[in-house]
Amino acid sequence: MNKLNAAIFGATGYTGEELVRRLAKHPLVEIVALTSRQAAGKPASDVFPWLDRRSNLGKLQFEAPDVASLKGRIDVAFLALPHGVAAEQASPLLEAGIRVLDLSADFRIKDPQVYQQFYGHQHPVPGLLPGAVYGLPERHRQEIRKANLVACPGCYPTGVLVPVLPLILAGQIRPSSIVAVSMSGVSGAGRTVESRLMFVECNESVRPYGLPAHRHLAEIEQEISLAAGETVQIQFAPHLVPLNRGIATTIHVDASSPITEQQIGATLTSAYGEEPFVRLLPPPSFPDVKNVAYTNAIEVSWRVDPRTGKVILMSAEDNLVKGAAGQAIQCLNVMQGWDEELGLN
């Protein structure tokens, strides 16, 4: 079978690097271009010391991003670029007939005004928003199948949405009562060289940040509102914890009416029983990021507080895999009609 030719834009960041690592092992994808303004001209093995310099991929030279020069060479483009920049590349790529999987926030928010409010600048190409599909396969698989532009979810939104959406759709929880608290490893902050991300500043440290309105809240609320059939606002509090990879999320939410752990388990099993990447952990198990690190799995568990009736939902995922690169590859597999696990196990 002919392989699909792929380009990775912004391949020097952590998300881009993870895409390289994963796609290099995908049996039906060939990485034919890596772009980066700073690394242009360097062989990939100079940028990624773990890459064998004797391999074809190790020898592949980074190039400056230039859609014109890529036209005809690639079938699909992964955009691991900052928001704002991604949208600018997406437009010519789509015009050139190249499918786009965008890992930035640029096409996640349907309403350009909400985008502007959370990201601080006008949306560069609002005309593309209606055609973009939110790339959470467990929720939007049918639309992803037909999409040319997939907006891959953020890492935090994945950890919040996977556990809550089936229960909202089943009417079993009151979405406006959601209090989601997340703890993220440091790679979630990206490869930016900043004082606050130095080893000594993060090691032996735990701290909240981005409160009260982290950018990811926009897409979380959009998807929750869509499922709820009404506009919903929730609480979301991210924290930085000293590990490389992984996000743990714990959500407190009111039940719509008294509910048991068995009922929650039934709803989640009905939604995810056949999902290859959702691992349901019935009580008394707990999710743990170390059990999902370096994989595309997301673990989900739940409790009902017998004293208060409150529902507690918990998830764990690898922010760079199910929260970014892995989910994008899963979306590509869906788009191509391939086995969803290709390149991901």
Add this chain to the structure above:
Amino acid sequence: MNKLNAAIFGATGYTGEELVRRLAKHPLVEIVALTSRQAAGKPASDVFPWLDRRSNLGKLQFEAPDVASLKGRIDVAFLALPHGVAAEQASPLLEAGIRVLDLSADFRIKDPQVYQQFYGHQHPVPGLLPGAVYGLPERHRQEIRKANLVACPGCYPTGVLVPVLPLILAGQIRPSSIVAVSMSGVSGAGRTVESRLMFVECNESVRPYGLPAHRHLAEIEQEISLAAGETVQIQFAPHLVPLNRGIATTIHVDASSPITEQQIGATLTSAYGEEPFVRLLPPPSFPDVKNVAYTNAIEVSWRVDPRTGKVILMSAEDNLVKGAAGQAIQCLNVMQGWDEELGLN
């Protein structure tokens, strides 16, 4: 001035060790006895490699716990013992006229039935409960001053109670809406040698545990109910994160009526403006466990979510200092009428 003679029971655990470390530098306290069944007969420097073996304290031999043999030698006893065991030692100590600072849970819960419900066994000496004072100086300083038996708070309760109590007392928040999520370093689990606490099991891991009803909930709800003037139940979700020391706590709670960050700041400043160990961090600052590690300080910050009106309270403390040994020493300083910072800075 004559020094106060102190014994530390159960000195080989992390809390006991921290008491040794701190009291060794307290200008008005002399450690004259260290007890431990397993370490009896060993010099302290064998148990604590950081202790100079040439010093008097380094040469002090551990002894088996025996109140009869301690009578007359000590003025005060710190109990860093498991719950159940602590209560049994407290009784003869108090009868011998020795003041007791208990760091276990045994005297924190006023209602012996609640104790039994959360700790799984009958309270061994319920008759002592009425005389015990909950050792949170920022809240119960006057009673601690006159107490002979102080029940030092748990590490999680300190992190939850310090931020919420003034706002509850001021009627500004609805206590039953509290959702407290905490992230604790691994020393909080004590020195028990268990598989789940091994380095490889905790490093690169984040996980919830003890849900939905961690034992510390009993004392948290007791103190909140006392402040609220009514019985209150809350949500509390602890997590284990990969660092040695420190607890970060983030609390979401409804305002009683619309409130501003300035009003919250005013209430907290009124309560804690003169407190030596409470560090108020007005927005846009955030608490961070690395800034309180190895100190008796607790950092507190707050936000009001402008979209929902929800109040967000955050704290950071060292679980072994303000959450245990340091707070016990602070209580001793209060009991003795000393400068509260002695031995703690």
Add this chain to the structure above:
Amino acid sequence: MNKLNAAIFGATGYTGEELVRRLAKHPLVEIVALTSRQAAGKPASDVFPWLDRRSNLGKLQFEAPDVASLKGRIDVAFLALPHGVAAEQASPLLEAGIRVLDLSADFRIKDPQVYQQFYGHQHPVPGLLPGAVYGLPERHRQEIRKANLVACPGCYPTGVLVPVLPLILAGQIRPSSIVAVSMSGVSGAGRTVESRLMFVECNESVRPYGLPAHRHLAEIEQEISLAAGETVQIQFAPHLVPLNRGIATTIHVDASSPITEQQIGATLTSAYGEEPFVRLLPPPSFPDVKNVAYTNAIEVSWRVDPRTGKVILMSAEDNLVKGAAGQAIQCLNVMQGWDEELGLN
């Protein structure tokens, strides 16, 4: 092609778990049995939370080790057992015509007296020693090809031997002057639940241990002596550092006669230029365990101190992969005449 049926003995340890993880993805191997006395009767997904409980492997029940019951069901056995125990299983397995890859130390030392000196007990089956092959493919590929019993090297020996052997064989360094210092992640100590391996005891800690004669010295010296053609004793100092996986090794050694970095590079390239798992890093690069973690690669770099002429060799490997499970699978691939990278990339 028919898959090879494999059993993993002692599969609950870190090495056994890594074998499960890797062999589960090997295209030509089927895991048909997992043994463990403690876990017997449990499905694999209970022991390994990262395993999908819906998969065949997730459902595979652990069994007590019993060669008689395995006969006819398996073609090959991986022994991830303690030394002493491994030798006892190897004997009936080989008699039953089952090929054995032993990851313990039992068949690494050719001389049963040296074994007894370093491991403290008589060798249980010295008659098997002559037929055992030391499983370092980069050195003994031809013998491994024909072996029925492969003694996979220890994690430290791999890190020392890979850089030094070609230079010894080329007569360019004086082996008796070797001073090897290694730094190992904590998984190297195995899954034993011991106080010294608790998170709080290892985190923010660095310490030497096992000096002056760590057990791995025996096999290191045996292989060095074999290459040197004379009996050689060296210095080896292991250290524990706070990370999960990986060993960095730095070796100081005298050149036989004045040598340049180019000459060392030439010797190493001649030895390893075609090796799939040896990544040579010419100056000014340095090895880093983070670039080999979770892979079967070993990085090697070198320097000549221009002031003293001393040769400095450095390596980095994942102790559980190239230092254990990965190397065993590489050996199996060699034994079967398969592509050496199967199941390893």
Add this chain to the structure above:
Amino acid sequence: MNKLNAAIFGATGYTGEELVRRLAKHPLVEIVALTSRQAAGKPASDVFPWLDRRSNLGKLQFEAPDVASLKGRIDVAFLALPHGVAAEQASPLLEAGIRVLDLSADFRIKDPQVYQQFYGHQHPVPGLLPGAVYGLPERHRQEIRKANLVACPGCYPTGVLVPVLPLILAGQIRPSSIVAVSMSGVSGAGRTVESRLMFVECNESVRPYGLPAHRHLAEIEQEISLAAGETVQIQFAPHLVPLNRGIATTIHVDASSPITEQQIGATLTSAYGEEPFVRLLPPPSFPDVKNVAYTNAIEVSWRVDPRTGKVILMSAEDNLVKGAAGQAIQCLNVMQGWDEELGLN
């Protein structure tokens, strides 16, 4: 007693911060000035979140470094500045009659040509070199007592020199055979914001660096040569390991003639038996950085390899305390004739 007025130059780095933390508790020193070009005008509590903003020190404003404006206000200056910069400040300070404790490398190397070779620029004030004293109290206490300019040792040199010097002075080891391998926590690299020092780049990483000629080699060899009475060159290999604080050093060296562990212990005890900050750990103990972290202690242990007769020396220290700020304060205590432990326990 009147307190000594102190200024800390370059107080925003990790070493400067540690000086602030320690001197704030020194009973005979008052911090009256903190300098930093970038932080000038800010109160200290803005720069150091752990400082109580209500305290005098918390309110002290950073100022730009300006000796003229400090003249008359301070008695002593600590220079926590980059090399090159420190030398420029030292000159006017000394002229103004202010004693100087320099924590940079500028006055450690007696020979300005060696300085230039290792630091890459001409020494700015070579005329001050003869009057500078190398601030290792365990070796140069008498000269420090009379010094106006103390060059505090680097962190690595302290870890190498403390174990080896007494044995060299006793003629028991051959200094030219020294192979010293050190493992440092990340704070040793300073507060520079660089990609290689980011959390994700250091966590789960171990790597050598700076080989073959780290700058600290110059002062190590100078002091070893001085003790040996001849010019000596050694091997020194630093490594970065993932923890905040601490350096472990392991040294292999030939005995001058066959020696026992008892003889080494006797020499070290004779040298350090009364030293308040040297903790000798006879076999079978090992040093561990976690037992010296946040203290001015240095642990030293030793072995003789019974197979080869090689001597193995090991040390552990906190790079920011005994390796920097603590040692500087110890030197000040010596200069002032005070108890050497003031401010350090």
